[in-house]
Amino acid sequence: MTVTEITQIGKEAVNDENIIVLFGETITPDLLDVSVVQKKISDETIALKAGSRIIFGDQSYQVQGVGPVANQNLNEIGHATIFFQAEVGTIANAVYVSPEKLPELEVGMKITFQ
Template sequence: MTATEITQIGENAVDDEKILVLFGQTITPDLLDVSIVQKALNEDPIALKKGGQLIFGDQTYQVNSVGPLANQNLNEIGHATIFFQKEVGAVPNAIYVTPEKLPALEVGMKIIFQ
């Protein structure tokens, strides 16, 4: 189990698209507005796979698909794109989860990858 904490929520990071973009602390300024910034709380590597869980605070999501670059990018730069919808194609950095409802997010909330 790996945990991160939300440190910043971009002004346009949550909208009707049912997509969240995660980035780590090395995010570039031009992406801040559309991203959820997170920091690692432990050094355990993220190793999400189909059938795993992604937990935002007390909101649990089932992992249905993990793109081939998602875990690597999460571990290196804290980046992945989370789709709260059915898989629509092979996106290398995507994580598809259900239910198809965005979590209620707040700064300080923990994200658990298991």
């Protein structure tokens, strides 16, 4: 289990597209408006796979599929695009989760990858 904390939510990070773009604290300024910035607060490696869970605060989502570079990017730079949809697509850095409803996010909220 790995835990991160949301440190910043871009003004355009949450919209009606049913996706959230996560980035670590090394995010470039041009991506801040469309991203949710997180910092790791535990040292475990993120190893998501179908059947894993991502929990935003107390809002739990089941992982349906994981792109081939998503875990590596989450561990190295805190980056992945979370798609809130049951259908698994082919985007290399995507994590597909259900239910198909965006979580309510706030700065200071913990994200648990398990």
